[in-house]
Amino acid sequence: MKILVAVKRVVDYNVKVRLKPDGSDVDIAGAKMGINPFDENAIEEALRLKERGHVSEVVAVTLGMAACQDVLRHALAMGADRAILVETDVLLQPLGIARLLKAVVEREQPDLIILGKQAIDDDAGQTGQMLAALLGVGQGTFISAVDVHEGEVHVTREVDGGTETLALRLPAVVTADLRLNEPRYVKLPNLMMAKKKPIQTYQAVDFGIDASPHLKQLTVANPPTRKPGIKLDSVQELVEKLRTEKKVIG
Amino acid sequence: MSVLILAEHDGHTLKQATYRAVTAAQHWQLPVHVLVAGHTTAAIAQEAAAIQGVAQVIQVDAAVLAHPLAEDIADLLVRAGGDHTVILAAHTAFGKNVLPRVAALLDVAMLSDVVTIVGPKTYVRPIYAGSIYATVESIDALQVLTIRASSFAAASVSPGNAAPIVMMDVSTTTAHVRWLGQVHNVSERPELASARVVVSGGRSLGSAEKFQVVLAPLAEKLDAALGATRAAVDAGFAPNDIQVGQTGTVVAPELYIAVGISGAVQHTAGMKDSKVIVAINHDADAAIFQVSDYYLVADLFETVPALTEALG
Ligand SMILES: Cc1cc2nc3c(=O)[nH]c(=O)nc-3n(C[C@H](O)[C@H](O)[C@H](O)COP(=O)(O)OP(=O)(O)OC[C@H]3O[C@@H](n4cnc5c(N)ncnc54)[C@H](O)[C@@H]3O)c2cc1C
Ligand SMILES: Nc1ncnc2c1ncn2[C@@H]1O[C@H](COP(=O)(O)O)[C@@H](O)[C@H]1O
Numbered sequence: 001m002k003i004l005v006a007v008k009r010v011v012d013y014n015v016k017v018r019l020k021p022d023g024s025d026v027d028i029a030g031a032k033m034g035i036n037p038f039d040e041n042a043i044e045e046a047l048r049l050k051e052r053g054h055v056s057e058v059v060a061v062t063l064g065m066a067a068c069q070d071v072l073r074h075a076l077a078m079g080a081d082r083a084i085l086v087e088t089d090v091l092l093q094p095l096g097i098a099r100l101l102k103a104v105v106e107r108e109q110p111d112l113i114i115l116g117k118q119a120i121d122d123d124a125g126q127t128g129q130m131l132a133a134l135l136g137v138g139q140g141t142f143i144s145a146v147d148v149h150e151g152e153v154h155v156t157r158e159v160d161g162g163t164e165t166l167a168l169r170l171p172a173v174v175t176a177d178l179r180l181n182e183p184r185y186v187k188l189p190n191l192m193m194a195k196k197k198p199i200q201t202y203q204a205v206d207f208g209i210d211a212s213p214h215l216k217q218l219t220v221a222n223p224p225t226r227k228p229g230i231k232l233d234s235v236q237e238l239v240e241k242l243r244t245e246k247k248v249i250g
Numbered sequence: 251m252s253v254l255i256l257a258e259h260d261g262h263t264l265k266q267a268t269y270r271a272v273t274a275a276q277h278w279q280l281p282v283h284v285l286v287a288g289h290t291t292a293a294i295a296q297e298a299a300a301i302q303g304v305a306q307v308i309q310v311d312a313a314v315l316a317h318p319l320a321e322d323i324a325d326l327l328v329r330a331g332g333d334h335t336v337i338l339a340a341h342t343a344f345g346k347n348v349l350p351r352v353a354a355l356l357d358v359a360m361l362s363d364v365v366t367i368v369g370p371k372t373y374v375r376p377i378y379a380g381s382i383y384a385t386v387e388s389i390d391a392l393q394v395l396t397i398r399a400s401s402f403a404a405a406s407v408s409p410g411n412a413a414p415i416v417m418m419d420v421s422t423t424t425a426h427v428r429w430l431g432q433v434h435n436v437s438e439r440p441e442l443a444s445a446r447v448v449v450s451g452g453r454s455l456g457s458a459e460k461f462q463v464v465l466a467p468l469a470e471k472l473d474a475a476l477g478a479t480r481a482a483v484d485a486g487f488a489p490n491d492i493q494v495g496q497t498g499t500v501v502a503p504e505l506y507i508a509v510g511i512s513g514a515v516q517h518t519a520g521m522k523d524s525k526v527i528v529a530i531n532h533d534a535d536a537a538i539f540q541v542s543d544y545y546l547v548a549d550l551f552e553t554v555p556a557l558t559e560a561l562g
Contacts (some may be wrong), residue, residue, distance in 0.1 A: 013516070017378045026382055094350070095359050118497060123377050124362050127349035129320065138426030139320055141347050144429040144490070154430065159343040160443070160499070161491055165430040166319070174427065178497065179490055180479070214359035218385040223376065226522065229529070229542035235556045238528065242542055246526045248447075249472065249561070 001170075002057045003046040003149070004110035005080070006101055007039040009064060009071045010121045022188045023219050035071040038116025040078075041176040044183040045146060046114055047079045054148040062103050063097055065089055069199055076194035077186045083197070084108075088204035088211070094122075096211030098130035103207045105135060110171065112153060117142050117175040128175035140166055140174040252281040252305070254331055256323070256339040256348060259286065259294045261316075266444040267340035269404035272301050274397040275338055277367040281305035285330055285418075287323055287485075289316035299413040302406050306413050312420040317432070318344075321424035324351040330418060331356065334392070335370075342443070349396050358390040363500075365401040379496040380519030399443065400502035400523060413479035417487075435489045442475040442492055447505045450477030450494055450521070453485055454510030454550060461487040464551065465509060468558045477501065479517050495520035510550045513538030530554065 012032040019173060020027045035043075046058040050213060060075035061084040064066045072083035078162040086100055105113060132139035140146075140155035144163065147154045157164045158177050168174070232238050242249045253275040258265040275282045284298045287310040294532055295309040308330050315322065327348070332338050337352060339345035341363045353360035365383070366374035372387045373395065391447070442448065449469040455461040461482065469476050478488035480495060494501055496519040506524035511517060513529070514538055521527070522541045529542040534550050537546045 005474045011378070013379070016515075017381055019382070027379070039331035093359060095357075096352060098354060120496070121378060123375075123379065123496065124360075125346055126353070126360050126362060129347065130354035130360075133324065133351040133354035138424060139347075139351065140427075141320070142343065157343075158490055159432075161441075162432060162434045162489075164317075164432045167428040167430055179484070214389050215361070216387045216389065218257075218372070218387055220377075220382050220384045223380060223383045223522075226527070226541050226543070229539050229545045231539075232544050232546055235546070235553060235560045238544055238546060238557065239560045240527070242505065242526065246505075246543070248526050 001055045001111040002059065002108070003040070003055055004105060004108055004113045005042045005046050005058065005060050006113070006115045006127070007043065007060055007062050007071050007075055008036040008116070008119050009033055009062065009068045010036045010119055013037060013120055014178065019220055019222065020228065022125045023221060025144065025217065026220055033070070035074050036116050036119050038118060038176050040183040041178060041180045042114040042116055043075050043078050043080060044181045045176060048147060048181065049146070059084060059110065061086065061101070063088065063100050063204065072199055073191065073194045074186060076197050077190040078184060079195060083199045085199050085201045086204050086207070087201055090204070090211065091213050092211060092216055093212060093213045094126035094130055095203055096122050097127050098134055099209050100204055100207060100211050101127070103132050103209055112170060113173045115173065115175045117177050128173050132173035135171070135173065138168040138172045140168050140172065142177045143174050144177050144179045146174060252283050252334050253336040254327065254334040255279050255282060255284045256327060256345065257284050257286045257294070257298055258340060258342060258344050259288060261288060262294070262295060264297050264515050265340070265342070266404055267342055267399040268298070269301060269401040270402040271338055271340050271397055272303050272405035273402045275336070276303055278370055280335060283308060283334070285310065285327060287318060287326055288314050289313050290446055295415050297390070299415055300407050300409060302408045302411055304411065304413045307415045307451035308418050309415050310418045310420060314423050317429040318458060319424055319427050320351055321427055322420070323348045324355060325363045326418070326420070327352045328355050329421070336395070339394045339396050340399045342399070349394055351466040353394040356392060356394065356488045358392050358394055359388055361388065361395040364395050364397045375404060375449060376519070379515045380522070381515055384489055389423060393521065400501055402498055435491055437468045437476070439469055440473065440475045442499055442501060443475055443499070445503055447472045447474035448477045448494070448501050448503045448521070448524070449474045449507045449509065450479070450511060451482055451488070452511035453481035455482060458487045466556050468507070468554055471558055471561045472505070479511055508538050508542070509554055511538050512536055513541065
């Protein structure tokens with residue numbers, strides 16, 4: 001069995017993202033970048049399935065600028081066997097990404113495709129479901145467990161109110177939740193070694209696929225802020241405020 | 251020209267998020283249709299037909315839909331969606347699973363977690379864990395979106411309203427996926443997403459037992475739902491479906507009480523629209539205080555029982 005994992009390069013989750021002065025976009029120049037946290041879970045799970053003997057090859061793929069190579073190096077350092085960069089300077093959105101990933105899937109013919117459940121920059125949470133639709137295969141989103149069976153995988157999904165278990169016939173698309181696993185720590189020697197591994201590069205334009213954006217970002221702004229809080233000295237004072245001032249308790 | 255809403259229900263009644271989606275749908279000033287899919291859905295279809303602002307209910311009833319799969323629901327929406335200008339659902343686990351699939355099948359982009367509908371194709375939605383709000387315009391003729399339920403009021407029920415209910419068949423069902431089972435986390439507390447009061451705890455509670463012993467009596471007194479940070483969930487103190495935040499549930503209750511929570515943006519993304527926020531933390535510099543209306547710099551293990559007591 002072969003697994004394809006899609007990884008995205010995003011602003012590190014600890015960075016406080018700023019706006020450009022004209023409010024047209026966020027200013028991420030110079031911001032610390034890294035692999036989308038959920039995609040790290042996706043790679044980890046693929047590696048664990050390989051270590052359990054279910055998988056012969058783990059291939060990582062990313063779409064974007066040449067600089068996105070660094071997240072592929074990270075995936076290789078974790079233990080991925082191969083890495084593919086689909087290079088483009090064009091702004092990508094989930095539908096375009098899903099279309100390009102479909103082309104990669106057609107070339108690579110993986111049995112299982114793992115994505116993150118959500119990219120922490122656009123917070124869209126769409127690409128996996130879109131890819132499954134375009135491929136005409138089953139989807140298992142927000143998964144916290146996966147097991148390999150004959151010709152299918154069984155996945156546990158995190159849903160409102162509990163969990164759900166599905167059997168997905170292969171090939172299938174699944175999206176990783178944070179609780180799927182604890183990603184391994186990348187050791188420096190592995191990172192050094194990963195720097196030497198080749199990265200297969202395609203130019204997105206050569207795919208002849210329309211991946212142009214359907215959504216135009218008009219402006220960005222900071223969300224409404226709250227007034228600074230009032231420090232209270234006692235529980236009695238708090239009860240009083242909630243009861244008589246805010247009237248939120250009886 | 252109409253708006254199609256994917257209804258969400260638990261097999262007996264509609265989720266409150268669906269009532270909120272109906273309010274969001276009014277922005278287009280087009281007839282609003284609601285798709286109710288499931289098994290033995292007659293009562294639910296009637297419930298939907300009585301919501302103010304609903305012009306038609308499309309009911310799909312089949313045993314195979316008792317545990318709806320994204321593949322089948324997406325196909326139903328595509329079939330029902332023919333002359334609709336907008337396909338809309340709440341941004342819940344159910345909506346998030348289905349709508350991107352629908353958008354891709356219909357070859358259009360999708361907007362997730364919309365907090366404001368500015369114009370017929372223009373929306374505000376949070377990005378970067380809610381630290382930025384982007385205004386986005388779609389170029390597609392058909393709009394597919396999920397809305398953040400807590401940003402819209404619930405539509406009211408008018409017993410006089412009885413929108414026509416039309417039946418739709420299930421044509422084929424997916425051969426790719428089989429439903430195997432589910433686990434429901436049983437709780438005596440109200441549903442997190444729609445509770446009027448939420449009491450949330452962090453890693454500092456220390457154990458699953460203390461999480462309950464300390465927080466449950468307060469939640470009970472306030473008829474509140476329990477919530478948790480990801481750190482508390484990861485530590486096994488609370489079930490994952492009560493995680494509040496960027497990657498959990500977004501809530502905006504009348505009153506949110508944050509107990510021993512540091513206030514990471516990933517957490518505040520999911521609660522900072524609450525009407526009144528109270529924080530209890532023994533660190534005078536805790537970030538959570540910046541989004542709170544009132545805060546106590548105090549030890550939670552003394553303060554929470556005292557607060558429970560003071561509520562009488
Ligand atoms: C991709 C990603 C997604 C994430 N999504 C979410 C999400 O959806 N929701 C979420 O919550 N987090 C999320 N996180 C995690 C988030 O970044 C924080 O790590 C988490 O919210 C911290 O939880 P906490 O406040 O319980 O723990 P801590 O940050 O450890 O804070 C504990 C707090 O308790 C206080 N305290 C300790 N003891 C006491 C006491 N006796 N009395 C009073 N106060 C006390 C401390 O002063 C401290 O402020 C995400 C992280 C990542 C990387
Ligand atoms: N540019 C990209 N390259 C590769 N994978 C991506 C890219 N963008 C998104 N993905 C995948 O799609 C998932 C969900 O992203 P999103 O739909 O944008 O929230 C991510 O976690 C990745 O696995």
